[in-house]
Amino acid sequence: MTQAIDVMGAGAFGSALAIALSRDGSDVTLWARSSEQVAALRETREVARLPGVILPKELRITSDAGALGAPIRLLAIPMQALAQHLQLLPARGGTALVACCKGIDLSTGLGPTGLIARDAPGCVAAVLTGPSFAADIARGLPTALTLACADAQAGAKLQSALSTETLRLYRSTDPTGAELGGALKNVIAIAAGMVIGAGLGESARAALLTRGYVEMQRLALHMGARPETLAGLSGFGDMVLTATSGLSRNFTFGRALGAGSAPSQGATVEGRATARAVARIAADQGIDMPICTMVSAVLENTLTIEQATAALLARDLREE
Numbered sequence: 001m002t003q004a005i006d007v008m009g010a011g012a013f014g015s016a017l018a019i020a021l022s023r024d025g026s027d028v029t030l031w032a033r034s035s036e037q038v039a040a041l042r043e044t045r046e047v048a049r050l051p052g053v054i055l056p057k058e059l060r061i062t063s064d065a066g067a068l069g070a071p072i073r074l075l076a077i078p079m080q081a082l083a084q085h086l087q088l089l090p091a092r093g094g095t096a097l098v099a100c101c102k103g104i105d106l107s108t109g110l111g112p113t114g115l116i117a118r119d120a121p122g123c124v125a126a127v128l129t130g131p132s133f134a135a136d137i138a139r140g141l142p143t144a145l146t147l148a149c150a151d152a153q154a155g156a157k158l159q160s161a162l163s164t165e166t167l168r169l170y171r172s173t174d175p176t177g178a179e180l181g182g183a184l185k186n187v188i189a190i191a192a193g194m195v196i197g198a199g200l201g202e203s204a205r206a207a208l209l210t211r212g213y214v215e216m217q218r219l220a221l222h223m224g225a226r227p228e229t230l231a232g233l234s235g236f237g238d239m240v241l242t243a244t245s246g247l248s249r250n251f252t253f254g255r256a257l258g259a260g261s262a263p264s265q266g267a268t269v270e271g272r273a274t275a276r277a278v279a280r281i282a283a284d285q286g287i288d289m290p291i292c293t294m295v296s297a298v299l300e301n302t303l304t305i306e307q308a309t310a311a312l313l314a315r316d317l318r319e320e
């Protein structure tokens, strides 16, 4: 049976997922924010953020939320826009809302499934996350992601509906762990970029990733996540990809700061807001998150990268 799926957000990730699912035979509608963007996409079938990629002709494109109504809705918009989006464009009860964004909402401290539970209580909340660049998914390259949903039965249905021949989904019933892994790895990727940009070396990056991963686990476990979720695709896997690739916006943003040059404008760099949110949570709840807190301080211009590095190295010696 053909599966109907709506994808909200025609940026890099939403378009890539819509392309992959449409190619796989699903009946996909891609929603974009403005009618101008819809007109351009319909005419050229090209996505500005995915150069060289053509939208399949079967894929419908609309800016009219009234034209949506599939039982599965992917939300591929920036994290800080999600709360407002859920309130302005509600889905009907029973819809499975699958968050495809990575971050922590600054004003509430909630992750995407927390916002869905708060703002769309009649819907099923799930998150799709893990190591994947939109361009790789759009090109049909092999990719593995985590589909996390607290409702095991609903999660299994989503896993099956959203997997394709090249997009392999593992399921989890730990959305808290999955979404925190995806959010926190962006902060660690910014830090890794700073290390490389500032010329501190590959050894320093390896140390930072290892200790950064400890912080990811510490915060996530405090929030009730399971350790194995952090060790999986959505945590460790995505940290490795994002903190080591020049294709990552978070890594390249940090690398530019480290090198003392201006980061490119207009890119969606989720780790910036997440760093602030994490620093706030860590301070409020007394959780030791030195790397994330330093990233936040550097982004707020209250510390230089040199000062942050010196402060991390000067911490008390401890058992690993």
Ligand SMILES: NC(=O)C1=CN([C@@H]2O[C@H](COP(=O)(O)OP(=O)(O)OC[C@H]3O[C@@H](n4cnc5c(N)ncnc54)[C@H](O)[C@@H]3O)[C@@H](O)[C@H]2O)C=CC1
Residues within 6 Å of the ligand: 009, 010, 011, 012, 013, 014, 033, 049, 076, 077, 078, 079, 081, 084, 085, 100, 101, 102, 103, 132, 133, 134, 135, 267, 268, 270
């Ligand atoms: N690009 C990638 O490789 C991947 C991205 N993601 C995640 O997907 C999410 C979206 O990122 P991208 O698609 O890459 O960003 P993007 O910048 O390419 O696209 C963002 C889309 O959201 C729309 N948007 C912005 N503000 C909005 C608002 N207030 N209401 C509704 N729509 C709004 C924009 O018009 C645009 O279509 C992020 O959380 C990112 O971490 C996850 C995995 C891979």
Ligand SMILES: O=C(CO)COP(=O)(O)O
Residues within 6 Å of the ligand: 102, 130, 131, 132, 133, 189, 238, 241, 242, 247, 248, 249, 250, 251, 268, 269, 270
């Ligand atoms: O989330 C991603 C890879 O899994 C994309 O990373 P960036 O947002 O840093 O480009």
